[in-house]
Amino acid sequence: MHYLKIVFGGILMIRTKNVSYQTKAGTRILDHTNWEWKYGQKIGLMGKSGAGKTTLAKILAGFLLPSSGEVIPPKERDGVASIQLIWQHPEQAVNPKWRVRKILEEAGEIDQGLLQQFNIPSEWLQRFPQQLSGGELQRICIVRCLMVNPSYIIADEMTSMLDPVSQAEIWKQFMHIVEANNTGLLVISHERKLLERITDHILDIEELQG
Numbered sequence: 001m002h003y004l005k006i007v008f009g010g011i012l013m014i015r016t017k018n019v020s021y022q023t024k025a026g027t028r029i030l031d032h033t034n035w036e037w038k039y040g041q042k043i044g045l046m047g048k049s050g051a052g053k054t055t056l057a058k059i060l061a062g063f064l065l066p067s068s069g070e071v072i073p074p075k076e077r078d079g080v081a082s083i084q085l086i087w088q089h090p091e092q093a094v095n096p097k098w099r100v101r102k103i104l105e106e107a108g109e110i111d112q113g114l115l116q117q118f119n120i121p122s123e124w125l126q127r128f129p130q131q132l133s134g135g136e137l138q139r140i141c142i143v144r145c146l147m148v149n150p151s152y153i154i155a156d157e158m159t160s161m162l163d164p165v166s167q168a169e170i171w172k173q174f175m176h177i178v179e180a181n182n183t184g185l186l187v188i189s190h191e192r193k194l195l196e197r198i199t200d201h202i203l204d205i206e207e208l209q210g
């Protein structure tokens, strides 16, 4: 197991065991969610608005603790880079006071190849986040995520703010890298056609609840 962990650079499976979440006001959002997400699996996650998809994503990525149940392995034991979450709103995922260069360097040495693949001119590195469009900043966030070479990526409505041409181009580049690295991928989207194209299996969050 330890050997495999080194070979793959990550954990072989992420499991939610009876994960429930309720708000402070007592509204139950997730109810005994049981799910296994294997290394390399590309899963699409759908479900009606407010059903808890983003909540589950935050719990998986360690940004939110479940009210009960557990994620195995727990975030603190699986290493910093194992699961990365790409948010729908990139402006909420970066420090607005940092220039793009510093935002990227947070993930390590800047990968020039990735900048090229996502059409990011070096001039952008001098800018602050608010000096880029939402779609441009999202490309920065995608590159920052890929730079740490995570074993698992959750893409939560990652391209929903983009026009169809940019959306298609970004998914093409992104899937090329994710396929090459055999990254586990959870794509949260309301666009079934997109999920059918890029994932192996589509789940409705309702199916995961106990």
Ligand SMILES: Nc1ncnc2c1ncn2[C@@H]1O[C@H](COP(=O)(O)OP(=O)(O)OP(=O)(O)O)[C@@H](O)[C@H]1O
Binding pocket: 023, 024, 029, 047, 048, 049, 050, 051, 052, 053, 054, 055, 056
């Ligand atoms: N901090 C919070 N306090 C109270 N309620 C919250 C909080 N965060 C989320 N919720 C509620 O939890 C429910 C689930 O939200 P979540 O964002 O997980 O849904 P979703 O399935 O991702 O929805 P969408 O498809 O619209 O993005 C919603 O009803 C939302 O209003």
